[in-house]
């Protein structure tokens with residue numbers, strides 16, 4: 452086993468100024484985004500935080516086997532940038548300096564169910580490849596006082612130890628053991644925690660799942676950002692229509708993704724992939740691909756189910772054990788929520804460790820309850836939308852169906868140029884506003900006015916590739932009301 456360790460120099464800016472009520476040593480299982488952000492949240496004077504990662508992680512932005520989704524595009528919701536910035540002040544500057552591309556979310560060419568979205572200043576996000584995001588976060592976290600990373604070490608189980616010493620032994624492959632007062636499972640979708648808990652006699656947690664059987668197929672495109680009109684392109688996937696996305700990343704490249712569900716999942720074969728893009732309900736992504744130079748293979752990913760483990764409801768939950776990130780709740784990635792939720796959970800963890808003693812069953816359960824609450828809105832959005840797909844099993848809950856009917860009304864205004872309605876929806880989507888804000892009286896008035904006086908002309912199709920001769924009028928906006 453290759454053990455690569457790195458310890459913080461103590462020069463970084465941590466968020467923890469005091470360890471608070473949670474004492475002792477922490478072991479984080481999994482050194483991807485959720486694990487690293489949890490380590491940032493728990494770094495505090497007097498506490499050691501050891502992040503154990505089964506991959507050997509390069510000191511450069513490189514895809515790795517433990518994060519297979521890393522070759523797929525990772526859009527950061529604005530809320531994720533705000534939350535990571537709070538955990539690691541200066542993160543945005545670091546990512547930009549490393550090549551992250553500034554994108555105004557209102558400047559994306561976005562074809563939704565009812566037509567194109569209007570252009571309007573919205574949220575300033577950064578677009579970068581997942582390996583670059585991880586590299587920047589990891590570099591910062593390794594500089595925090597008391598944080599140590601141990602790479603090339605796979606955790607194979609947990610042992611509960613007796614009173615008096617640390618509560619847990621984290622067992623590594625090869626039989627090494629790390630003692631811990633607090634264990635944070637951040638080992639992602641493939642977490643083995645259910646098996647480890649079973650071996651300890653802890654009752655199984657209920658698992659909630661909605662799987663629309665979405666597949667991604669992505670290729671890298673070399674194309675200068677200024678050759679493209681909009682900041683990025685989204686052809687939203689609909690219940691019966693596949694979609695896709697193109698986002699600029701560092702190094703003058705774009706990630707172009709086709710997405711579909713069930714037997715309409717996109718193919719791995721390069722020619723079939725190009726044909727798939729050309730057959731979408733708008734050919735914007737195919738135009739982009741034809742204007743640039745494709746690199747590498749088509750990379751396919753199909754593990755996209757919404758899965759939530761209800762550890763918060765397990766009777767007799769042990770003290771000193773918490774779960775974050777995809778290991779707790781994983782989302783259909785189409786909605787771009789996973790990193791934001793991991794970062795929000797990390798902020799909850801920071802506050803919980805200061806306020807409560809997480810080494811007690813009560814403290815650990817309290818955190819799990821709050822973590823599930825943090826993910827509740829994203830879960831409702833992702834599962835509510837996915838249940839509309841014929842590839843999912845289950846029915847859309849009535850309250851979700853009513854909420855979607857109202858957001859469709861606002862979306863319809865947006866596709867007819869109403870930037871206020873469009874921005875209100877975007878604020879909820881980026882987790883920057885309560886879902887209740889879309890019911891404010893001024894928005895209700897806008898819907899009523901449009902219904903009475905008409906919606907006005909639909910937003911025109913944006914020109915995607917600069918200099919292309921294609922006329923906007925070629926493509927009628929789908930679903931546009933007369």
Ligand SMILES: Cc1cc2nc3c(=O)[nH]c(=O)nc-3n(C[C@H](O)[C@H](O)[C@H](O)COP(=O)(O)OP(=O)(O)OC[C@H]3O[C@@H](n4cnc5c(N)ncnc54)[C@H](O)[C@@H]3O)c2cc1C
Pocket residue numbers: 480481482483484485486503504505506516517518520523524525526527528531604605606607637638639640641642643667752754755775776777778784785786787788789790791793
């Ligand atoms: C196709 C796809 C696209 C996505 N796009 C977006 C997006 O646009 N925006 C967004 O916000 N989110 C997106 N996500 C979600 C995002 O990838 C995750 O939410 C995010 O990576 C947080 O995951 P994590 O750290 O919990 O787990 P992971 O990133 O899966 O990492 C788990 C880590 O644990 C390690 N590990 C596992 N088992 C062990 C063990 N036994 N011992 C030691 N280490 C172990 C693994 O090697 C890995 O490093 C996407 C996901 C997918 C699948």
